[in-house]
Amino acid sequence: MNIIIIGAGPSGMMCAIKAKNGNNNVTIIEKNDKVGKKLLLTGSGRCNYANEIINSDCYFTENSDLIENIINPGEIDLMHRKLESIGIYPDIINGYYYPYSHNSASVNNLLFEKCKSLGINFIFNEEVNDIKKSNIGFKINNKYECDKLVIACGGKSYPKTGSDGELYLILKKLGINFTKMYPCLTQIKADSIKELSGVRLNAKVSLFENNKLLSCETGELQFTNYGISGICVFNLSGYVKDNSNLTIKINFLPFAEESFIENRMKLLENLSLINAFESIINYKVLKYIFKKTNISETARYKSLTENEKKLFKEYLTSFTLKVYGTNDYDKAQVTMGGIPLTDINISTMESNTIKNLYFIGEILDLTGKCGGYNLMQCFITGLIAGRNINDQN
Incomplete structure (x- = not known):
């Protein structure tokens, strides 16, 4: 035969x-x-x-x-x-x-x-x-x-x-x-943030369609000039397909419970926000968050208004990017x-x-x-x- x-x-x-x-x-x-x-x-x-x-x-x-x-x-x-x-x-x-x-x-x-x-x-x-x-x-x-x-x-x-x-x-x-x-196991095209391009860190990355969770992955994330990359992103790319109205939400504190921020600031109440968080969150990410929220990096957490505290937490745990698609087959x-x-x-x-x-x-x-x-x-x-x-x- x-x-x-x-x-x-x-x-x-x-x-x-x-x-x-x-x-x-x-x-x-x-x-x-x-x-x-x-x-x-x-x-x-x-x-x-x-x-x-x-x-x-x-x-x-x-x-x-x-x-x-x-x-x-x-x-x-x-x-x-x-x-x-x-x-x-x-x-x-x-x-x-x-x-x-x-x-x-x-x-x-x-x-x-x-x-x-x-x-x-x-x-x-x-x-x-x-x-x-x-x-x-x-x-x-x-x-x-x-x-x-x-x-x-x-x-x-x-x-x-x-x-x-x-x-x-x-x-x-x-x-x-x-x-x-x-294309699958490839980078995701999303809002590009010039200040963060090249930054690598560990995070929990969640993909949503019309605010409904499709999937989430935890691992190394990299910001790029076209969106995001990293193994956790590759695994999420299979859910992008023809879906519309997709967003990515990034938790920069994947290891932390919901009460972590409050507890940390009680422990370090005399430190500025930048000093309290630079040991656990990438410095460039922190600087960008302070810029976007208009919160002073030298401020003490207890001096923030309730709205500012809520906004700060959201940026730390639900940093949102709009998704536009994935890279093509030559990168998949x-x-x-x-x-x-x-x-x-x-x-x-x-x-x-x-x-x-x-x-x-x-x-x-x-x-x-x-x-x-x-x-x-x-x-x-x-x-x-x-x-x-x-x-x-």
Whole structure:
């Protein structure tokens, strides 16, 4: 049986490794001149590939009820065992899985070497611009034929890595449906504050639509010349989509209870506001708050009017920015949306409408938040498809 996999990323290579046996001829077609170009960027090059915390809130999809059918303890255990058999051992830090090397290139190399050792064929520098159904199964670019075809081409994010979504147009001609897609795990465009551009700090960041809370994240936040950035912002970007009337509210005291400000000022009642808070809140942020509220930084808290106290607290715990959208695919780590999970057999990754056609990895409508969730999805869906193909021999 001839199997062709389009895309030599983590899902494609994992699928090939699992699908290969003595009766299968497996070929991976890759538009770049090497494997795993996007994988090399994972986790800022450190390759965070899994996470101990797993629940439906870790993924964006239109079919959240199906997540556990794919990402579940059994499949996760099989993934870890397969990775260890290839030579990838975890260094677990605060629940985040990294290879012991903390180097994505080492993971990429081990996957590639395993493929080569199994006799998996690679065709590099080959862009797929045509897929047709044939008497055998499928014909690609009018020259490569296969019984089974696996699509592992990735999404639209980081198009310079070759993951540009061009194959989607060809798949649509075959009758394949896609959900609406958006840049995800990217920066949010919001009110720009020149004085705070470049400031990094820890905060609780909440996203609202028409004053209704959509989601909140706590972590490092960075102010930029176009809005805000940071991992907590990346995780919120998946909720922006086409939503209108969005606002961000920032709590600069994420660790504090509601009574914290009053209690602190009772303890430090003889200090000015700037002296009382500069040890726990970024100095530039404090200066900006005093400027916007017209409250003197040298004032004592007890000298403020009740309205001034309320305003000061609001700026410290509900600093509000208007949201205008997100950055585009060239700045996004992943694509949100793709092949609906209801359009595939999630126990095999095979299309429900076209027999022997499989979809794995980022092309699926199953997008993880930051923390290794997307790479884990790629490995698991690759293993599921590869296992099904292998079992048919």
